[in-house]
Amino acid sequence: AKHSGRSTFAWYTPDMDAEAQRRKEIEEGLVKALRLDQFQLLYQPQYSLSDNKLKGYESLIRWEHPTKGTIAPDVFIPVAEDSGLIEDIGDWVLFHACREAARWEDKSLRVAVNVSAAQFKPGETERKVALALTESGLAPERLEIEITESLLIANTAAVVDTLQKIRALGVSIAMDDFGTGYSSLSYLSRFPFDKIKIDRSFIRTLGENPSTDAIVTAIIGLGRSLDVQITAEGVEDMRQVTLLRAAGCHLVQGFLYGRPGQASDAASVHLGETLT
Ligand code: C2E
Numbered sequence: 001a002k003h004s005g006r007s008t009f010a011w012y013t014p015d016m017d018a019e020a021q022r023r024k025e026i027e028e029g030l031v032k033a034l035r036l037d038q039f040q041l042l043y044q045p046q047y048s049l050s051d052n053k054l055k056g057y058e059s060l061i062r063w064e065h066p067t068k069g070t071i072a073p074d075v076f077i078p079v080a081e082d083s084g085l086i087e088d089i090g091d092w093v094l095f096h097a098c099r100e101a102a103r104w105e106d107k108s109l110r111v112a113v114n115v116s117a118a119q120f121k122p123g124e125t126e127r128k129v130a131l132a133l134t135e136s137g138l139a140p141e142r143l144e145i146e147i148t149e150s151l152l153i154a155n156t157a158a159v160v161d162t163l164q165k166i167r168a169l170g171v172s173i174a175m176d177d178f179g180t181g182y183s184s185l186s187y188l189s190r191f192p193f194d195k196i197k198i199d200r201s202f203i204r205t206l207g208e209n210p211s212t213d214a215i216v217t218a219i220i221g222l223g224r225s226l227d228v229q230i231t232a233e234g235v236e237d238m239r240q241v242t243l244l245r246a247a248g249c250h251l252v253q254g255f256l257y258g259r260p261g262q263a264s265d266a267a268s269v270h271l272g273e274t275l276t
């Protein structure tokens, strides 16, 4: 009698039970985290390749758990998305990032905010972005919203309309994780992005894999001809920098230039720092 009771259901395994339990715990923890202010934003620098100048930072959320320590977003963002908590967490991120960036000494630096497709609500999202700007006093030109292709899969007119309204505020829109979806290219003709971020999975094997080199070079060329800025994410060594520079990539972000760090560091330490 190896099989008994509920395990006779083909779709049910003890592993799924453990997974459901894990997600439930995270979800309950997230509700508390929101209430007790356990989230933190780290900022990772983005540099211009042509002149090695710091241009801004991407904000990346962390959960400072009282007993488990720092929890990475890959662990809890998917749970937040499925449970609907991403809306409150996303609001916290947007307002917090704008407020912190407004306090940075260098008023030319931008802040990029990740906006999940699950938190995106036409009619709401543009209103919240506008509110975060007025509330923080951050100049709209300093804010960038990073969205992924999943938002455009449905391609509703309402989503495009909302993106356009955000853009009309003066905020720029970046397509994140470019190349990892099913029809990255088709989205470029449907919405005028300001920026494309080439996913780290492509940058990782740059210089080691001729077909990756060709793809990255083509994406950069495409971006340049569409007048879209290109950011390479996950840049870890000079070999990648040399190739990206030769291909005409505009911006770089990665451990070589700086790991995600505290807001106080973003305000001072990286300032004036250059890398050649
Ligand atoms: P992402 O938006 O693609 O962010 C880039 C991720 O790559 C970050 O991981 C960053 O720390 C990491 N990274 C940057 N440079 C390097 C590098 O040179 N080498 C390596 N190995 N990794 C690098 P992180 O902070 O763990 O975030 C993971 C993902 O979680 C993000 O991927 C994004 O999808 C999501 N996320 C982070 N913060 C937020 C947020 O505030 N809101 C939402 N909705 N999602 C977020």
Ligand code: CA
Residues within 6 Å of the ligand: 058, 114, 146, 176
């Ligand atoms: Ca991102």
Ligand code: CA
Residues within 6 Å of the ligand: 176, 177, 199, 200, 233
């Ligand atoms: Ca990515």
Ligand code: CA
Residues within 6 Å of the ligand: 148, 176, 177
């Ligand atoms: Ca991502």
